[in-house]
Amino acid sequence: MSDIQLDVETSVRPDGPASRTLLGDAWYDLRRSWIFWISAALLVFVLVMVVFPGLLAPQESTSSLTGGCQLANSLAPPSSQFKLGADQQGCDVYALSIYGARPSVIVGVLAAVLTTIIGAGIGLIAGFFGGKVDSTISRIIDIFLGVPYILGAIVLLSAVDLPGIWGVVLALTLLSWPTAARLVRGKVIEAKGQDYTLAARSLGASNGRIMVRHILPNAIGPSIVVAVISLGLFIGAEATLSYLGLGIRPPDFSWGTMIADAQNAFFQAPWTLLVPAGFLTLTVLAFILLGEAVSEALDPKLRK
Amino acid sequence: MSLRKHGLAAGGLVLGAALALTACSSGSSGGGSSAGTGGAGGTFSVGLEKFQALTPSNCYDLYCAQVNRALFTGLFQFTTDSSGALTPTNTELTKSLNSPDDGKTWEIELNPGFTFTNGEKVTAQTFVDTYNYAANGDNGQQLGFIFGPGSLDVQGYQDVADGKSKAMSGIKAKSEYLLSITLNAAMTESLFKNFITGPQILPMPSEAFKDPAKYEKQPIGNGPYKLTGPYNNQGLSVVKNADYAGTAGNADQIDFKIYADSNAYWADLQANTLDVTNNLPQNALATAPQVLGDRYLNTPNGLQYSFFGFPANDPTFKEKDVRIGIAKSINWDEINQKLYYGTRQTATSFAPSSIPGGGQDVCGDKCTFDAAKAKELIQGAGGVPGNTVRIPQLSNETGDVQKAICNQIQTNTGVTCTVEMFKDFGEMLDVTQNGKAPNGTMVGSGWVADNPTIQNMIYFFWTSDSPGNVAQYKNPQFDKLLKEGVQAKSDEEQIAKWQEAEKVLYEDFPGYAYQFRNQVGGYSTNVSNVSISPDGLIDLNVISVNS
Numbered sequence: 001m002s003d004i005q006l007d008v009e010t011s012v013r014p015d016g017p018a019s020r021t022l023l024g025d026a027w028y029d030l031r032r033s034w035i036f037w038i039s040a041a042l043l044v045f046v047l048v049m050v051v052f053p054g055l056l057a058p059q060e061s062t063s064s065l066t067g068g069c070q071l072a073n074s075l076a077p078p079s080s081q082f083k084l085g086a087d088q089q090g091c092d093v094y095a096l097s098i099y100g101a102r103p104s105v106i107v108g109v110l111a112a113v114l115t116t117i118i119g120a121g122i123g124l125i126a127g128f129f130g131g132k133v134d135s136t137i138s139r140i141i142d143i144f145l146g147v148p149y150i151l152g153a154i155v156l157l158s159a160v161d162l163p164g165i166w167g168v169v170l171a172l173t174l175l176s177w178p179t180a181a182r183l184v185r186g187k188v189i190e191a192k193g194q195d196y197t198l199a200a201r202s203l204g205a206s207n208g209r210i211m212v213r214h215i216l217p218n219a220i221g222p223s224i225v226v227a228v229i230s231l232g233l234f235i236g237a238e239a240t241l242s243y244l245g246l247g248i249r250p251p252d253f254s255w256g257t258m259i260a261d262a263q264n265a266f267f268q269a270p271w272t273l274l275v276p277a278g279f280l281t282l283t284v285l286a287f288i289l290l291g292e293a294v295s296e297a298l299d300p301k302l303r304k
Numbered sequence: 305m306s307l308r309k310h311g312l313a314a315g316g317l318v319l320g321a322a323l324a325l326t327a328c329s330s331g332s333s334g335g336g337s338s339a340g341t342g343g344a345g346g347t348f349s350v351g352l353e354k355f356q357a358l359t360p361s362n363c364y365d366l367y368c369a370q371v372n373r374a375l376f377t378g379l380f381q382f383t384t385d386s387s388g389a390l391t392p393t394n395t396e397l398t399k400s401l402n403s404p405d406d407g408k409t410w411e412i413e414l415n416p417g418f419t420f421t422n423g424e425k426v427t428a429q430t431f432v433d434t435y436n437y438a439a440n441g442d443n444g445q446q447l448g449f450i451f452g453p454g455s456l457d458v459q460g461y462q463d464v465a466d467g468k469s470k471a472m473s474g475i476k477a478k479s480e481y482l483l484s485i486t487l488n489a490a491m492t493e494s495l496f497k498n499f500i501t502g503p504q505i506l507p508m509p510s511e512a513f514k515d516p517a518k519y520e521k522q523p524i525g526n527g528p529y530k531l532t533g534p535y536n537n538q539g540l541s542v543v544k545n546a547d548y549a550g551t552a553g554n555a556d557q558i559d560f561k562i563y564a565d566s567n568a569y570w571a572d573l574q575a576n577t578l579d580v581t582n583n584l585p586q587n588a589l590a591t592a593p594q595v596l597g598d599r600y601l602n603t604p605n606g607l608q609y610s611f612f613g614f615p616a617n618d619p620t621f622k623e624k625d626v627r628i629g630i631a632k633s634i635n636w637d638e639i640n641q642k643l644y645y646g647t648r649q650t651a652t653s654f655a656p657s658s659i660p661g662g663g664q665d666v667c668g669d670k671c672t673f674d675a676a677k678a679k680e681l682i683q684g685a686g687g688v689p690g691n692t693v694r695i696p697q698l699s700n701e702t703g704d705v706q707k708a709i710c711n712q713i714q715t716n717t718g719v720t721c722t723v724e725m726f727k728d729f730g731e732m733l734d735v736t737q738n739g740k741a742p743n744g745t746m747v748g749s750g751w752v753a754d755n756p757t758i759q760n761m762i763y764f765f766w767t768s769d770s771p772g773n774v775a776q777y778k779n780p781q782f783d784k785l786l787k788e789g790v791q792a793k794s795d796e797e798q799i800a801k802w803q804e805a806e807k808v809l810y811e812d813f814p815g816y817a818y819q820f821r822n823q824v825g826g827y828s829t830n831v832s833n834v835s836i837s838p839d840g841l842i843d844l845n846v847i848s849v850n851s
Contacts, residue, residue: 063714064710064711064712064714064715065714065715065718065720067715069711069715070711070715071635071638071639071642071643071708071711071712072638072642074642074643075642088642088643088704089704089707089708089711090642090711250703250707250723251710251722251723261704263587264586264587264590264702264704265587265590267590267591268590268591
């Protein structure tokens with residue numbers, strides 16, 4: 001029996017599920033949330049785009065080496081050949097949008113995972129040990145939080161010549177871990193004073209064991225929620241940086257580079273902008289909705 | 305002349321924003337012949353971008369040249385003849401030009417009556433002082449080079465440029481209105497006039513040499529208009545010069561507005577709050593013909609081309625058939641139509657038809673798009689080593705064209721094509737000349753001519769000892785023909801020599817011009833009789849404000 005079960009036992013409702021773990025409980029709630037199902041459906045679609053884009057569009061139409069992107073088709077309106085029109089270079093906008101999902105989503109996932117791991121680790125250490133360790137880490141966090149987000153990323157990417165996915169992931173992680181760290185730190189301080197922690201300590205558990213087995217599971221919930229929401233925001237940030245020419249660079253492409261390329265032709269061919277922007281918006285929205293649903297399910301106080 | 309000067313002109317694949325980098329070819333076309341349709345009077349505005357300087361000896365871009373057309377009257381100006389070619393002709397200030405000794409000494413007789421707006425008379429001495437000031441190395445004036453070797457080559461220039469002497473021994477005022485210029489070597493009349501007209505050093509009053517900094521703030525000219533006050537970064541206004549001895553301009557006042565970029569003045573032009581511009585941003589090209597109707601200006605054969613070169617030190621391009629194959633795989637007509645909306649023309653030589661002797665199909669079959677033949681040529685030559693070519697892109701370019709070029713090379717030849725970024729033309733020179741570029745890197749840039757001669761179009765990138773020889777092309781026969789053209793005794797012989805040099809260049813095929821740039825602009829409903837000359841300048845005098 002772990003402390004989690006003890007902790008949530010009080011909130012189990014009479015008609016609740018047989019399983020009594022925190023996650024099981026959350027899942028019970030999630031299943032009843034329509035927001036969750038909408039975001040889940042969107043995310044399945046995004047997942048297919050990322051993992052099996054070939055199911056949705058032929059890769060040949062995204063490269064001139066394989067017969068796609070003929071300038072003669074420049075700005076062709078939507079038709080049977082180009083379901084969502086062609087861009088200025090004559091590339092199929094639909095196919096580009098499908099294949100452009102991968103770099104965008106990979107950046108989002110990597111940045112969210114790294115941010116959460118680094119942030120949670122540092123927050124856990126700061127909150128658990130307190131004192132000088134906490135003050136030092138907290139001041140460092142304050143410094144990082146003082147850096148304007150997009151401006152910081154622009155400066156960093158201009159200074160470091162690291163084009164492609166990794167530069168963007170580095171910049172986003174470096175600027176985002178403090179938020180996660182501060183969140184976890186607060187939760188850890190809260191959990192540190194709880195009875196189950198004191199009980200574990202009086203039973204002779206080591207610092208490491210208390211941190212990993214008792215405190216972390218109780219403090220990680222909110223940062224998972226934040227991670228899911230920020231995943232969407234990271235995808236948006238990648239688009240912003242690629243739009244500014246600092247992220248993904250030709251011949252690679254992402255939704256951000258597609259939006260950047262579309263600005264000249266917007267009035268003649270609105271689909272060149274609207275399609276990748278639509279894919280981007282829906283994906284970001286899906287993650288934010290999922291984050292909201294998960295946050296409601298994980299936080300007993302928000303339960304109706 | 306230094307590379308720094310021409311680094312400005314060599315602005316890279318000339319794209320939308322690159323007009324800011326143009327060297328000026330001052331002067332205008334169609335001057336007195338066209339009469340205004342509307343009445344005289346009124347005020348109109350002209351959109352510009354930031355220029356380097358208004359002081360005539362320091363003005364080497366299109367924007368200051370445009371302002372100075374209103375403020376000054378020089379000795380010659382470029383006009384378009386019946387065949388569409390630009391030729392330098394006398395302004396109202398110049399009575400005659402002749403050479404008593406077959407081209408070594410030139411005597412220019414001025415018409416009396418022209419004064420600066422401070423009352424000082426414009427005489428032969430005015431030009432002697434202006435030219436000596438410009439040539440003096442200590443004064444650091446950008447246009448001093450026009451008296452040097454490679455251009456006019458005036459007697460005594462070197463001593464003045466080095467600061468050893470104050471006056472060029474070759475330039476003298478023989479009488480109040482007779483200016484005499486003696487060169488080191490004889491040249492034809494048309495070449496002399498081309499060298500002195502583009503870029504042109506307009507006359508400056510003696511006040512300018514006493515306090516150059518003050519003069520730059522509010523230049524005093526001898527032209528149809530005068531400044532209302534010192535200029536600033538927002539712009540400047542000029543009003544009619546009541547004492548002007550030549551033909552007066554139509555409008556009473558011209559406001560020059562200085563914009564940060566061409567997008568801003570496109571917005572103002574559409575809103576009818578800006579009246580005239582000789583530059584439209586890339587993203588306006590598609591819609592401008594519909595939005596402006598017959599107020600859209602699109603003058604072909606501008607004095608600007610873009611070219612590609614294949615560096616001689618890169619083994620990738622050793623086979624001539626590989627070079628020709630790459631050239632034949634790019635469909636420029638399609639790119640000019642789809643990306644530039646007809647504001648560029650596919651080049652078949654280095655000189656457009658606005659240049660005497662230009663407009664010939666020198667490249668012929670090599671520049672004709674043919675996908676099948678391109679592939680065949682490349683395969684016949686054993687393919688492209690490494691199977692990759694790299695198209696140069698400068699940091700101020702958007703990359704649309706490079707993308708389209710690469711797509712066409714990939715589609716038509718199967719050779720992988722990527723983009724190689726360069727900060728500017730200087731970096732491209734450094735990287736490719738020192739073999740630091742990855743194999744398969746092509747070079748390229750744009751050129752804005754100083755004057756309408758074939759020689760000016762080709763010497764900078766292709767003569768053996770030129771600092772701008774980015775493709776490291778070396779052919780003594782080509783150098784010799786260009787030089788013989790400069791020394792020719794007649795216009796026919798001169799043009800023939802230069803055309804022959806161009807043929808040699810295309811025969812060797814170290815690179816080729818792929819595109820001529822049109823001069824594109826527009827005007828509001830408030831004005832009429834607006835046109836852009838192939839040299840990029842608008843004749844402001846003939847514009848009339850609608851009542």
